[in-house]
Amino acid sequence: MSTAMSRTALSRTGMSRTGLSRRGFLLGAASLGAIPILSSCVGSGSGEGPAASGGGATTLTLQSSIQDAGPKAALEKVVGGFTGPQTTLNSVATEQFRAQLSTYLSSATPPDVLAWYAGSVANTYAAEGLLLDVSDLWAPGGACAGFSDALRALSTSSDGKAIFVPTSYYWWSIFYKKSAFAEWGVRPPTTWDDFIALCDDLKARGIHPLTNGIGSTAWMSAGWFDYLNLRINGAEYHRALLAGQHSFEDPQVTAVLEQYARLIPYFHPNQTSWDAQQAVTPMVNNEAAMYLVGAFCVQYFPQDQQDDLDFFSVPTIDPAVPTAEEAPTDGFFAAANSQNPEGAKELLSYLASAPAQQQYITDSGSSNLPTSPDVDTSGFSPLVQKGIQLLNSTAEITQFFNRDSSDALQTTADAALTQFIADPSDIRGVQRQWQQAAQQVFSS
Structure with a gap:
């Protein structure tokens, strides 16, 4: 094989x-x-x-x-x-x-x-x-x-x-609390435009739309990169990119980072201080609404909130791109x-x-x-039964950045994406440095 x-x-x-x-x-x-x-x-x-x-x-x-x-x-x-x-x-x-x-x-x-x-x-x-x-x-x-x-x-x-x-x-998706959505009078979005509108709505109310933990678990920043790449360019391109068959300076990657840049204002500002587990804290307290994360996050919530959790898949961006979900094994x-x-x-x-x-x-x-x-x-x-249905209904399944590439390439992603999140104004510069680091990995 x-x-x-x-x-x-x-x-x-x-x-x-x-x-x-x-x-x-x-x-x-x-x-x-x-x-x-x-x-x-x-x-x-x-x-x-x-x-x-x-x-x-x-x-x-x-x-x-x-x-x-x-x-x-x-x-x-x-x-x-x-x-x-x-x-x-x-x-x-x-x-x-x-x-x-x-x-x-x-x-x-x-x-x-x-x-x-x-x-x-x-x-x-x-x-x-x-x-x-x-x-x-x-x-x-x-x-x-x-x-x-x-x-x-x-x-x-x-x-x-x-x-x-x-x-x-296990599967990755955007997790949220049903009671919080009910309190805020909002519903899970079904399109990318609806998702952006939901984030704008929540932010206007003083609620952080998104949470993440990229402090000591910088690899969590790759979750959004993976999904945006899957939604914009598809699983085949995503796997090929991580295998070194495309450049991180490709315009396709530029398009991914441009969408990612739209999301940065929606994240809780403490994401750079938290790890993956600590990132659930604002959701527990209804200070943040959504978390793109693996299903392992369930155990991070207090037991009396675990049954309140639900999720929806990252909405489609380009309807012509087949659906794909991440299911690390x-x-x-x-x-x-x-x-x-x-x-x-x-x-x-x-x-x-x-x-x-x-x-x-x-x-x-x-x-x-x-x-x-x-x-x-x-x-x-x-919740697990719904996860089973999600993975059974998608056209493609990937793993996660380092699992579809290597731990060494994950390190380049950690550096590039944390730099990008800190300052998304120079996307092309981030891409150039990322590709230089990736070349060293693939040539070693």
Whole structure:
């Protein structure tokens, strides 16, 4: 399968097949807050304990960047139920994890399994020979055999090897509180002009139309860039741009930033001080109205407001452009240098199972969607059911900026977009600097 094919995100057909039913080498327990998960250590074949898993070690390490309280506790609980090799779960701050991921994977004694993202970012590490081939998990009878073809494509490297096990994904949209909209006497817009008019209306009343958190989570600024590019230029152009096939100095990108510039006056001025979680604060207090964010935001709201949340898709700008939505896919890969490769596959199989996915989604309180077609989604919340409908009805699905490109290119976006948001008067200058930085990434 080509690299372009492996970057192709979940198609509408692939989504429906899931039943769709959803970002030095430190292993010291003190520095990482390591959580030892003591399993019963029953091997998969002989009942001889961890040694039955093969490889040069009888234990496993799972490295995770999940920091939000609910999902973090849920993963601990899920891993605690693993009956294979004794597994230690290391929890690492997300940005530290991102910065050190290449170091982790290239170590002579890497973590065996790591929680990260599907798509291009995983394929980059696979191209460097750093990921374990887990194709047998996708073969008939394997843990991922029933997953959709789209998920299989997303989890396959450019040389045709399966290198990822997807366990959940989620949607992005513009979230709002139903009670706040009712109080203000407004409705979700259906066109881009209606959206701009709504923002003008709210701003005139002293309400900040939009919130965001681009302080320590500068990548959040890429959410609006992605969606505006999808609405103006389409998913095909968007993927090609992030693959280096177009220039960030293109007039198509100029058009995106011109629309983005229209939105900047609508954002809460504290967006540059907040992170993604803190950005919900003005919505909680009805000081801001809308937030373009992933469904993970639900857990950021007080429990008594979570049922009040609703969302609408970023409205169409050009009716000729096919609809597209972002649905980042999360899961796990294993290090090629794992000292216990068979044990790593055993853990991956367990994490991919329907019971483990069901438990994680339920216990985390998240709005993630399962990748296993065997998970019963009928009991999921109305909000999640609406998210399922959204992803089933769109023509195209992408991931997110860094997942459709690379962590290195995400850094160029963070710099360019935060500069742009601070001063949108020099769009062409921002584009020129962005392209220069992007060229360095693609030429390295």
